[in-house]
Amino acid sequence: MASNNNTSGVTLNKKKFHVSKVFIYIALAFWALTTIYPFFWVILNSFRESTMIVRDSFSIPWPGSGGTFSNYTTAFERVPLLGSYFNSIMISGIVTIVVVLLSGFAAYGLVRYQFKGRGFLHSMVIASMMFPAFATIIPVFMMESSWHIVNTGNTLLSWLSVILPQIAGNLSFSIIVLMGFIRSLPIDLEEAAYLEGYNVYQIFFKIIFPLAKPSFATVSIFTFLWSYNDMFTQMFFLRSRPQYTITRLLSEIASIAGIDYGLMAAAVTVIIVPVLIVYIIFQNNIVKGLTAGAVKG
Numbered sequence: 398m399a400s401n402n403n404t405s406g407v408t409l410n411k412k413k414f415h416v417s418k419v420f421i422y423i424a425l426a427f428w429a430l431t432t433i434y435p436f437f438w439v440i441l442n443s444f445r446e447s448t449m450i451v452r453d454s455f456s457i458p459w460p461g462s463g464g465t466f467s468n469y470t471t472a473f474e475r476v477p478l479l480g481s482y483f484n485s486i487m488i489s490g491i492v493t494i495v496v497v498l499l500s501g502f503a504a505y506g507l508v509r510y511q512f513k514g515r516g517f518l519h520s521m522v523i524a525s526m527m528f529p530a531f532a533t534i535i536p537v538f539m540m541e542s543s544w545h546i547v548n549t550g551n552t553l554l555s556w557l558s559v560i561l562p563q564i565a566g567n568l569s570f571s572i573i574v575l576m577g578f579i580r581s582l583p584i585d586l587e588e589a590a591y592l593e594g595y596n597v598y599q600i601f602f603k604i605i606f607p608l609a610k611p612s613f614a615t616v617s618i619f620t621f622l623w624s625y626n627d628m629f630t631q632m633f634f635l636r637s638r639p640q641y642t643i644t645r646l647l648s649e650i651a652s653i654a655g656i657d658y659g660l661m662a663a664a665v666t667v668i669i670v671p672v673l674i675v676y677i678i679f680q681n682n683i684v685k686g687l688t689a690g691a692v693k694g
Contacts, residue, residue, distance in 0.1 A: 500571035
């Protein structure tokens, strides 16, 4: 009888679970639709002519019913998308590599080493996250101008003028994320490596880095996407069109396209879709990296 009661109790609990989740799923589905629909709408209109967008911007542009690929060909002809993509990838890639290395070293040092001022440095890292880029852009611009790396016409110096503030802006978040994961790693492996004659750098790259791959992947993805989308900093330091990144170019599309809404939609799609693809592919790494260090053991 006890067994039957337990079985019925489990069945009731399962039924309650499914019923209670229905409203949550409905709410999440509605929220997902409101979030996804604007992207879907822009992509649809990128295959329409401008006159059709004004007349009917909600129907699906099937071939023969007003659908066209001419907006994409025009976008690549009138806007230097390929060159801007190259600038974006180079800048974001360099920023990501440097941030991963510096934040990894800093996080490992703050977690594993006891030294004077360690608590103060940790507090400063957290405090630095409270200052937005808008509050520091003017002194940063003046400092870089004194270094003669702003508005020089040199592509490498223009990249450097964007890379430096983006590295500084991403370090604090990256250090905090990596500290949480490294703190959860057992120190026994590092002690055994010391006994085997490993130095600090060998321990970091051969033990810490492989074990903390989820968190390093999270930091890399967030840093790359943030750098890629950082139009505010790029508008300050990239003034010549051959040096524009893809998001910096986005601010020029409205003036280039005028009232050509189809061209604008195509250009926006070309810029945004790669970011969505990267996020969709690596979303599991993002979640795993943010939560892996939350529970020790």
